[in-house]
Amino acid sequence: MDKHHDESFIRKYFSLDHKIIGLQYMFTSLVFLMGGFLLVQLMRWQLAFPGRPMPFIGRFFPDTMAPGGIMLPEFYNQLGAMHGTIMVFLGIVPLGVGFFGNYFLPLQIGARDMAFPRLNMMSYWIYLVGGLTMLSSFFMPGGAAQSGWTSYAPLSVTAPTGQTVWIIAMVLIITSSLFGAINFIVTTLNLRAPGLTWSRLPIFVWAQFITAILLLFSFPVLEAGAVLQLLDRVAGTSFFLPAGLVVDGTPLDRVGGGSPLLWQHLFWFLAHPEVYVLILPAMGIVAEIIANGTRKPLFGYKEIVGALCFLGVMSFLVWAHHMFLSGMRTSLSYFFMTTTMIISIPSVAILTCLLLSLKGGSIRFTPPMHFALAFLPLFGIGGLTGLPLGFTPTDIYLHDTYYVIGHFHYVVVTGSIIALFGGIYYWFPKMFGRVMNPFWSKVHFWFTILMMNGIFFPMFIQGMAGAQRRLYDPTAQLHNLVVQPSNVFMTYCAWGLFLAQIPFIINFFYSMFKGKRANENHWEATTLEWACPSPPLPHKNFEKAPTVYRGPYEYSVPGHKTDFYPQNVI
């Protein structure tokens, strides 16, 4: 029956196999990541050389975007909003959850497929339609959404049509993520192999499970907010519009009475757990790679799991720390300040456990291990620079500056993306049965790390010097001129980061077809995904359904003949 399915044309592209869907997610989200990255390249040109026409590509832009190759402020705003939206919702989440979760969660729990293959396929196609809808908004009259990825009302309500398309695309993307989340939770609950108890689950599975719960409970709230904003835009309601609003000199013909702050609450109630959706899969990947690369059990498995669960719960109680400047009551900001300080503890605990796991290990410096090791200090910088933003006194100073951008990008770029790269290198042999070239992997690694730091570290300095974010022309204000040379430097680094991805792309496709053959268990790892053939068998993964006899990280067990003791071996 399965064979028949494989042969048909429709089943090849509309596959129900979690591995094919995972790969579809991977390629699509990598393309979106590159797209979002190219958008920010344009922004960086404007930031480094404001008012100068863009070289080479400038002439291809219509006059509504960049007449004579010189970017208009509206177009800059569109780039900013779309960069954020694409990177977060169409790039990192689908890569970290859609791809890694889809492909490796069923393998790591020894399942044949996800619990609901049809739902799984639907969630990919809805995501793709949502993503294309999002991109199409550039062609709307007035251009794409330009109210930032946060879409604060009332600016977003009075913005041109692109914002409506943004909302519709978001509703599609949210729906896709919800289907995925239901699938992941049920799969983890129900399809674990015999013997795979909760205390034997790999950290990666734990991280994906908690991520799915966060998605399930936080995304509907943004969906509600998006519907209300859509009605505000198209049906004349005023959920987020206060009375007496004047736009471009004319009073707005609305009853009013709504609250712009309500949107902020609904948005951040999603968007703070969303940060953990971005980072938890990355932490899971890093934990897998570190256990494998150090050849010893993870330090504090139970502590990591406990911290992950605690992070999940706490992430719903901190959202308003994004809104300290909205004029909220002091008692309320105290509450959110306290919860924010509390939530930093489990993150530090996880990072500490991963760091201590290195102690006494005989480390194998494989390419994935490079990325996992880089994750630790770089995510540490991202996390620690968040603390001043969690305290109201310092946040008031730093909130509207580049410091915030630096903090966020250290968490998500040098944190999540670095870990996701590591994951691709780590599981590449499993997916394609071949290994990526180690030399070019390391070239990719070193240049990427250097350039990323070159882009984001100066942002802290700029921010503390008072350079505001969201400015179209950074030279318009005198006090910003001091940091302008660093803007030029950062733009060069952004070009460097682009060039640094070329070895990755070539290495990826070359290795896919011509790389060195890998055996079933290339990294000599212990978890279940290495117990099936590389690549795993279509529609059933394992030749024989595995049974689990021990914990996930039994490396260097005294008395065992090899230094790894797979979960499925008696």
Place this chain on the structure above:
Amino acid sequence: MNNAHAQEVSATGIPSGKLGIWMFLASEVMLFGAFISSYVILRTGSPLFEIPAREMLGVPLATLNTFVLILSSVTMVLALDSVQKNNQKGLSRYLLLTVLLGFVFLGVKAYEYHHKWAEGITLSSGLFGSFYYTLTGLHALHVVGGIVFNLYILVNALRGKYSSNHHERVEYAGLYWHFVDLVWVILFPSLYLL
């Protein structure tokens, strides 16, 4: 189909479909929770929240509609009870009744909308109207979804696909239908009676 069910593994002992529908309902709770709390926040906090007179809301009709929906939940339970006792005729009959009651609810709702719109309570007339149509409209969409789900079950029931040891889907449709009913039980007092 039956074969696939027999092979289905379940580490928890609960069928995956049932877990799935519960997870879906959990997300629905968050969705309606966000809408209803937005309503509560603006109703208590906005200076411009005008509540129309009780007479304009048509409380008797809405009470009737509440009764209709609760009755449909009862018939849904009876449908499940019938299939558990392998009573095929009872299953189809009660499912049909549930679907019909769903249509009655929608019909009354449509009449109410028409009436209120004529009275000047529209989507853009003020915050109450906006919330009224958004909340009840979203709920009505869920009723439509429930009717479609129940019709699907009904068609399969008429083909004799369910029996006393294979009726998970009847139960899932029931869970969803009861949820839709429950949402209305919360919406009714908060929109009409408060």
